Amino acid sequence: MPNLSVAPPNRTQLRRAVTSSFLGSVIEYYDFLLYATASAVVFNKVFFSSLDSLAATVASFGTFATGYLARPLGGVIFGHYGDRLGRKRMLVLTMTLMAVASFLIGLLPTYAQIGSLAPIALVALRILQGVAVGGEWGGAVLMSAEHATSRRGLWASFTNAGAPFGMVLSTAALTGTAAVMDEQAFLSWGWRVPFLISVVLLAVGLFVRLRVEETPVFEAARERAPRMPLLEVFRNHPKTLLLGVGVGLSAFVAQGTLTTYLIAYGVRAGFARQAVLNALTLSSALAVLGIVGWSALSDRVGRRPVVLAGAVLMAVFGFALFPMVDSGSTAVLALALVLGQAVVHPLMYGPLAALYTELFTTGSRYTGASLGYQIAGLGAGLAPLLFAQLDASTGGGTTTISVIIAACCLLTVACVLALRETSRHDLTSVAPVAPSGQVADTAKPSSA
Numbered sequence: 001m002p003n004l005s006v007a008p009p010n011r012t013q014l015r016r017a018v019t020s021s022f023l024g025s026v027i028e029y030y031d032f033l034l035y036a037t038a039s040a041v042v043f044n045k046v047f048f049s050s051l052d053s054l055a056a057t058v059a060s061f062g063t064f065a066t067g068y069l070a071r072p073l074g075g076v077i078f079g080h081y082g083d084r085l086g087r088k089r090m091l092v093l094t095m096t097l098m099a100v101a102s103f104l105i106g107l108l109p110t111y112a113q114i115g116s117l118a119p120i121a122l123v124a125l126r127i128l129q130g131v132a133v134g135g136e137w138g139g140a141v142l143m144s145a146e147h148a149t150s151r152r153g154l155w156a157s158f159t160n161a162g163a164p165f166g167m168v169l170s171t172a173a174l175t176g177t178a179a180v181m182d183e184q185a186f187l188s189w190g191w192r193v194p195f196l197i198s199v200v201l202l203a204v205g206l207f208v209r210l211r212v213e214e215t216p217v218f219e220a221a222r223e224r225a226p227r228m229p230l231l232e233v234f235r236n237h238p239k240t241l242l243l244g245v246g247v248g249l250s251a252f253v254a255q256g257t258l259t260t261y262l263i264a265y266g267v268r269a270g271f272a273r274q275a276v277l278n279a280l281t282l283s284s285a286l287a288v289l290g291i292v293g294w295s296a297l298s299d300r301v302g303r304r305p306v307v308l309a310g311a312v313l314m315a316v317f318g319f320a321l322f323p324m325v326d327s328g329s330t331a332v333l334a335l336a337l338v339l340g341q342a343v344v345h346p347l348m349y350g351p352l353a354a355l356y357t358e359l360f361t362t363g364s365r366y367t368g369a370s371l372g373y374q375i376a377g378l379g380a381g382l383a384p385l386l387f388a389q390l391d392a393s394t395g396g397g398t399t400t401i402s403v404i405i406a407a408c409c410l411l412t413v414a415c416v417l418a419l420r421e422t423s424r425h426d427l428t429s430v431a432p433v434a435p436s437g438q439v440a441d442t443a444k445p446s447s448a
Contacts, residue, residue: 025162068381074134075370106195138370248376310347
């Protein structure tokens with residue numbers, strides 16, 4: 001099938017698009033993951049103070065999970081209009097929605113002040129956060145990938161790299177605030193400061209994002225956009241969508257384990273909260289390098305080998321993770337997080353930005369990529385909740401948790417093997433990438 005007639009590449013716009021995608025992702029995930037850290041160390045005491053310690057932690061992780069449950073909805077809503085009206089417009093809306101929701105969380109009364117209305121309002125705002133981040137990722141990735149004419153894995157990966165960098169900022173903001181005041185002041189009002197800062201980050205993000213032009217790939221395909229991109233995905237790419245979900249699931253289960261569940265687990269294992277958060281901050285900062293580096297490698301050797309290597313290594317590492325934390329050594333705890341989050345996890349996670357982009361055609365790419373990624377992303381939201389409940393029922397046993405992580409990794413291996421390599425697919429082609437064993441329409445190789 002024919003390729004679209006696309007305007008010549010513009011290096012200035014590529015740089016702006018990558019910068020915008022990275023900063024936008026940092027801001028979105030600063031807000032989204034700030035909630036994750038707060039759910040492990042603050043919200044169980046502020047919004048669920050009527051429950052015992054373990055039940056409050058489970059409830060706190062439950063509200064955390066609602067954000068992930070709302071992410072596919074955000075992917076569908078913003079994906080639809082992003083495929084119909086353009087990527088840029090939706091990204092301005094998602095960034096604004098996220099910042100406003102986070103700012104309002106910072107203003108919420110506590111359970112002690114208004115009772116059960118406090119956690120209800122918290123859940124409502126968390127849902128808005130989920131909708132926002134669900135629409136953000138797909139548009140941000142497409143802005144970079146569709147502006148790129150080479151090294152697509154590298155450029156698209158900056159969106160994914162924004163997630164751990166956002167974690168660095170959110171963790172630093174929360175722990176920095178806690179470090180300059182006593183426990184009572186922190187639980188009373190100090191925890192609100194990092195959420196209120198969201199408005200400042202919004203101003204910076206919008207300044208950069210408004211200077212980026214719409215992608216030339218979308219402009220060339222605007223007239224061919226289907227009226228209902230979601231139906232287009234379900235009708236023409238159902239197997240590709242399901243395989244895409246399976247490819248990303250283990251990366252998100254591992255992400256939720258390493259960045260959320262392990263905070264609460266480490267504190268219960270006897271570590272000071274600050275020690276766990278310091279190790280998480282270090283591993284998150286190094287994860288930025290891991291994501292960009294492994295994604296650049298995927299441009300050379302392909303997406304499949306890199307993701308496969310990560311899935312196999314994570315399946316094994318899942319059985320070593322908790323014994324390392326249980327060692328009681330702060331250095332071993334930090335090593336466990338660095339190995340897991342900065343070395344192994346980026347192998348699976350980094351190439352996903354380009355891979356999901358390459359699975360779908362331009363007319364339904366925002367919807368398809370967002371939906372596949374965000375459904376897989378449920379693993380990051382539900383894993384900490386599931387693991388906390390398993391912990392409560394088994395009295396601290398972690399073998400079952402390691403088995404679940406390994407099973408998800410094996411699912412990823414099977415789904416990657418069922419897909420064709422996508423790294424040489426041309427984004428201007430109107431033909432999708434077919435699963436392995438099917439005959440896809442001819443697409444001109446990309447120089448990426």
